Amino acid sequence: MMTLRAFLIALTVTFFSTFLFRVMALRLNILDMPDPRKIHKDPIPLLGGLGVYSGMVVAFLCYANSFYSVLPIFVGATVILYMGAYDDIKGLPARLRLLIQLLTALMVISQGIRVSFMPENILGDIAEIIVTVIWIVGVTNAFNYLDGLDGLASGSAVINLLFFLTILYRTGQYPLGLAIAMLAGACTGFLPHNFFKKRKMFLGDSGSMFLGFMLACVAITGDWAKDNVVKLSIPILILGVPIFDMIFTTIMRIKEKKVTNIIEWLRYGGKDHFHHYLVDLGLGQRGAVFFIYYLTFSLGLGAYMVSNDIALEGLLTVVQSSIIFGVIGVLIVLGKRQHQLLHHDPQKPMTNDKL
Numbered sequence: 001m002m003t004l005r006a007f008l009i010a011l012t013v014t015f016f017s018t019f020l021f022r023v024m025a026l027r028l029n030i031l032d033m034p035d036p037r038k039i040h041k042d043p044i045p046l047l048g049g050l051g052v053y054s055g056m057v058v059a060f061l062c063y064a065n066s067f068y069s070v071l072p073i074f075v076g077a078t079v080i081l082y083m084g085a086y087d088d089i090k091g092l093p094a095r096l097r098l099l100i101q102l103l104t105a106l107m108v109i110s111q112g113i114r115v116s117f118m119p120e121n122i123l124g125d126i127a128e129i130i131v132t133v134i135w136i137v138g139v140t141n142a143f144n145y146l147d148g149l150d151g152l153a154s155g156s157a158v159i160n161l162l163f164f165l166t167i168l169y170r171t172g173q174y175p176l177g178l179a180i181a182m183l184a185g186a187c188t189g190f191l192p193h194n195f196f197k198k199r200k201m202f203l204g205d206s207g208s209m210f211l212g213f214m215l216a217c218v219a220i221t222g223d224w225a226k227d228n229v230v231k232l233s234i235p236i237l238i239l240g241v242p243i244f245d246m247i248f249t250t251i252m253r254i255k256e257k258k259v260t261n262i263i264e265w266l267r268y269g270g271k272d273h274f275h276h277y278l279v280d281l282g283l284g285q286r287g288a289v290f291f292i293y294y295l296t297f298s299l300g301l302g303a304y305m306v307s308n309d310i311a312l313e314g315l316l317t318v319v320q321s322s323i324i325f326g327v328i329g330v331l332i333v334l335g336k337r338q339h340q341l342l343h344h345d346p347q348k349p350m351t352n353d354k355l
Contacts (some may be wrong), residue, residue, distance in 0.1 A: 002063070003165075003169075003177065003178055003181045004181075005062075006178055006181050006182050007182065007184060007185035007188075008185060009055070009058060009062055009182075009185070010055035010056060010058070010059040010182045010184075010185030010186040010189065011055065011185035011186065011188050011189035012055075012189065013055040013186075013189070014051050014054060014055030014185070014186040014188075014190050015051075015055075015189035015192065015193075017055065018048055018051030018189070018190060018201055019193075019199075020051075021047040021050045021201070022045045022047070022048075022193070022199065024047060025045035028089075030045065030047055031043040031045055031046065044200055044201070045200075045201050045202065046202050046203075046204035046206075047088065047206070048190055048193060048194065048202050048207050049081060049084065049085065049204050049205075049206035049208070049210050050085065050206065050207075051186075051189070051190055051193070051201070051207075052183075052186040052187060052189075052190050052203070052207050052210065053078075053081055053206075053210060055185065055186035055189055055190075056074070056182050056183060059185065059186075060074065060182065063178060063182075066174070066175050066178050067178065067179055069175045069176070070176055070221070072108055072111035073113065073221065076104045076105075076107055076108040076213060076217065077210050077213045077214045077217070079100070079104045079107075080100075080104055080140065080209050080210055081206050081207070082206070083100050083101075083206075083209075084204065084206030084207070084210065085204070085205075085206035087205045088204040088206055094263050094266040094267045095263060097266065098137070098263070101136075101137045101140060102133060102137060104136075104213070105132070105133045105136040106129075106133065108217055109132055113132075113217060113220060113221055114129060114220060115128050115131050115220050115232070116128060117228045117231075117232060135216060135219075135220065136213065136216045136217065136220075138216075138246060139212050139213075139216035139219070139242065139243070140209050140212035140213045141209070141212065141266070142212060142243060142245060142246040143208050143209065143211050143212025143242050144205060144208040144209045144212055145242075145245060145246065145249065146242045146245055146273070147203055147207075147208035148273055148275050148276060149275050149279070149285050149289050150286075151191055151195040151289050152275060152292060153203060153207075154187040154188075154190050154191050154194055154203060154207075154211070155191055155195075155293060156242075156293065156296050157184075157187045157211045158184050158187045158188055159293060159296045159297055160239060160300070161181075161184040161187070161215070162300075163300035163303055163304060164180050164219070164222060165180045165181060165184065166304060167222070167224055167234065167303075167304060168222055170307075171223065173223060176222055179218070180218060183211075187211070190203070190207075212242070219238070219239060220235065224307060225308070225309075225314070228311070229311035229315055230307065230309055230310070230311060230313075230314035232314075233303070233314035233318050234303045236318055237299045237300070237303035237306075237317065237318065237321060238299060238300050238303045240295075240296070240299040240321055240325070241274070241292055241296050244274065244325045244328075244329075245275075248329050248332075249272060249273050249274070250265065252272060252333075253265065253268065258270075258272075274292070274332070275292060277332045277335065277336065280336070281332070281335045302317050302320075302321065303317075
């Protein structure tokens with residue numbers, strides 16, 4: 001009942017406070033303006049992430065004693081949220097945004113939150129810190145890039161969080177589970193504002209990076225399985241879609257010479273993510289969102305099923321999921337090529353771009 005109450009408090013506060021943040025965004029002209037690299041055609045108020053954050057804060061204050069163990073994660077996520085809000089309002093250079101993300105990840109690591117799979121020596125510690133930084137920064141930005149269609153980032157986060165919550169409660173990890181329930185409730189409360197056209201609101205960089213940072217840290221904090229390989233496999237499976245989108249988009253951008261370094265990668269914005277390709281293939285925006293929900297749910301089921309398995313089964317499940325994503329990637333590239341052929345101007349030469 002405590003979990004349900006925390007979920008409902010966060011949901012209710014987020015739902016109603018988002019109306020206020022929408023008015024604030026409109027009055028202060030904090031809007032996501034349409035341009036060729038975006039799908040929406042009208043200016044949309046930002047600051048939806050502050051509504052999600054408000055729900056978390058109120059729920060946290062109601063259950064502060066139970067929430068204390070995950071306070072370092074929430075503090076780090078707060079830094080990321082306000083950095084994102086400033087970026088939404090004023091804009092931040094890509095280098096400074098990356099530096100803040102790196103320092104915040106190191107701050108969380110200094111509180112003992114990191115992956116644990118290497119031998120207990122100095123080299124093992126250094127390797128774990130590097131992997132943890134890459135994971136936190138990578139997932140934070142991956143979720144930011146996933147926020148490209150209405151309801152996609154917040155709805156996917158709800159599915160991710162529910163699978164994490166199920167495993168945590170089955171294994172008696174209640175404080176972390178309570179925090180996840182709060183975040184799931186806040187995301188659910190925001191969904192109506194993002195999913196429907198009337199009085200629409202966007203998460204903004206503040207909200208999407210806040211969600212990504214929270215999910216990244218939760219993934220390495222929970223004790224998902226006894227076996228280390230399975231323990232690492234579960235977060236990879238549950239967060240498989242944003243990870244795939246990050247890897248696939250990066251490969252395509254490098255292949256097409258759109259980016260040459262990490263700063264260009266952070267700066268680059270375009271309609272070349274997984275969800276954009278699904279829309280181009282004919283699913284439409286709502287169809288692409290529900291397709292990704294379906295895929296996210298399927299990966300979550302796989303994660304839940306291997307949580308009591310041995311290393312080989314966890315590894316094979318990750319390999320199986322990678323093969324599925326590989327097939328999806330091939331179909332996307334072939335669909336993109338077919339789309340280019342159908343819209344080819346006969347006056348312009350075609351390049352023989354091999355897969």
